[in-house]
Amino acid sequence: MRFAIVGAGFSGAVVARELASVGHTSTVFETRDHVAGNCHTKRHETGVMVHTYGPHIFHTQHEDVWKYINRFGEMMPYRHTVKAISNGTMYSLPVNLTTINQFFGTDFSPEEAEAFIASKSDTTITSPVSFEDQGLRFVGRELYEAFFAGYTQKQWGVDPKDLPASILARLPLRFTADDSYFSHPHQAIPKNGYTEIVEAILKHEAITVRLGTRFSRADATEFDHVIWTGPIDAYFDYEFGRLGYRTLDFVPETLDGDYQGYPVVNYCDADVPYTRITEHKHFAPWESHERTVVYHEFSRLCGENDTPYYPIRRVKEKEQLLNYVQRARDATGVTFMGRLGTYRYLDMDVTIHEALATAAGMLECIANNKSLPSFFTDPLG
Ligand code: UDP
Numbered sequence: 470m471r472f473a474i475v476g477a478g479f480s481g482a483v484v485a486r487e488l489a490s491v492g493h494t495s496t497v498f499e500t501r502d503h504v505a506g507n508c509h510t511k512r513h514e515t516g517v518m519v520h521t522y523g524p525h526i527f528h529t530q531h532e533d534v535w536k537y538i539n540r541f542g543e544m545m546p547y548r549h550t551v552k553a554i555s556n557g558t559m560y561s562l563p564v565n566l567t568t569i570n571q572f573f574g575t576d577f578s579p580e581e582a583e584a585f586i587a588s589k590s591d592t593t594i595t596s597p598v599s600f601e602d603q604g605l606r607f608v609g610r611e612l613y614e615a616f617f618a619g620y621t622q623k624q625w626g627v628d629p630k631d632l633p634a635s636i637l638a639r640l641p642l643r644f645t646a647d648d649s650y651f652s653h654p655h656q657a658i659p660k661n662g663y664t665e666i667v668e669a670i671l672k673h674e675a676i677t678v679r680l681g682t683r684f685s686r687a688d689a690t691e692f693d694h695v696i697w698t699g700p701i702d703a704y705f706d707y708e709f710g711r712l713g714y715r716t717l718d719f720v721p722e723t724l725d726g727d728y729q730g731y732p733v734v735n736y737c738d739a740d741v742p743y744t745r746i747t748e749h750k751h752f753a754p755w756e757s758h759e760r761t762v763v764y765h766e767f768s769r770l771c772g773e774n775d776t777p778y779y780p781i782r783r784v785k786e787k788e789q790l791l792n793y794v795q796r797a798r799d800a801t802g803v804t805f806m807g808r809l810g811t812y813r814y815l816d817m818d819v820t821i822h823e824a825l826a827t828a829a830g831m832l833e834c835i836a837n838n839k840s841l842p843s844f845f846t847d848p849l850g
Pocket residue numbers: 553562616617618620621624636637639640735737
């Protein structure tokens with residue numbers, strides 16, 4: 470079959486490659502002048518590998534995904550840590566034994582810390598629905614106010630009472646000194662950046678990549694099927710209004726030496742306008758650079774000409790999404806996938822995992838002479 474794939478991020482690249490491996494051809498349409506979507510990385514004039522659209526750390530528990538990414542580039546072991554500044558003091562994040570002892574001025578053992586946090590937790594909240602519920606239940610009011618309330622208000626532009634608990638459920642709480650930001654068995658950063666990996670995935674004789682090219686629905690007649698990894702509302706010309714996203718602004722600075730000593734420092738207080746400062750060279754501790762590139766990161770509502778990053782998914786957006794999903798289910802000749810195509814907050818590994826599953830599902834449909842459905846993963850799930 471001949472596929473048009475819209476978007477050259479991980480979703481589009483992985484599905485194109487899987488289809489190519491059994492002889493299906495794809496043309497990948499990408500409006501930007503580079504592949505890899507928001508995972509794009511680029512060597513800066515200082516020699517530092519810059520994560521152009523903000524920090525991306527690869528972490529996974531999916532063995533198939535880990536094997537897959539290692540086929541296309543060298544992954545360097547990397548253990549991500551984050552520091553958080555609250556009320557002028559730097560702490561270790563996610564909340565762990567060191568954070569608790571530093572914050573409360575205690576010298577608790579792991580067991581004592583656990584009992585102490587249990588005494589702080591709001592146990593009247595039995596099944597947290599909102600971000601705030603989750604925070605108060607998870608760590609109690611003091612830690613919630615110090616680390617999560619202000620940061621989240623800045624990051625999402627929404628009262629944490631109106632955000633889902635699932636956003637905070639991304640972060641662990643530990644009663645050990647382990648300060649790893651992620652708990653997954655595989656954590657790494659590509660030696661030569663994500664863009665080189667996505668280029669390698671797309672390097673196949675059955676795949677044509679057209680950079681700087683916008684796909685229009687009129688182009689679909691040249692293909693047997695369209696795989697759309699762009700925003701689902703854009704496909705339907707925003708018929709039910711624009712789905713809400715947060716976008717990010719980065720203010721880059723090039724300096725001598727080492728600016729902060731850490732890859733990411735979060736600023737949790739509401740009165741600091743940025744959410745975090747990223748110092749890119751610390752994502753590649755195996756390299757050494759005399760100069761440094763630093764990004765101050767600001768979050769705001771995504772406008773029409775901005776890059777969408779985080780789907781907001783409040784009640785209003787969920788209603789809109791329902792309408793788009795219905796339209797998508799009724800459409801033929803198109804499959805929606807990925808972060809923008811299904812309007813979900815997806816990590817890179819989950820994106821690859823779903824793209825592999827989507828490609829396998831498509832091949833099964835083709836083998837059984839069945840038409841390809843609009844979704845292989847449920848956007849409402
Ligand atoms: N969060 C917070 N304070 C922090 C770090 C995270 O309140 O210092 C909240 C915030 O709402 C954020 C969510 O936890 O959106 C998930 O954090 P994560 O680090 O996974 O966000 P990402 O790196 O994907 O932006």
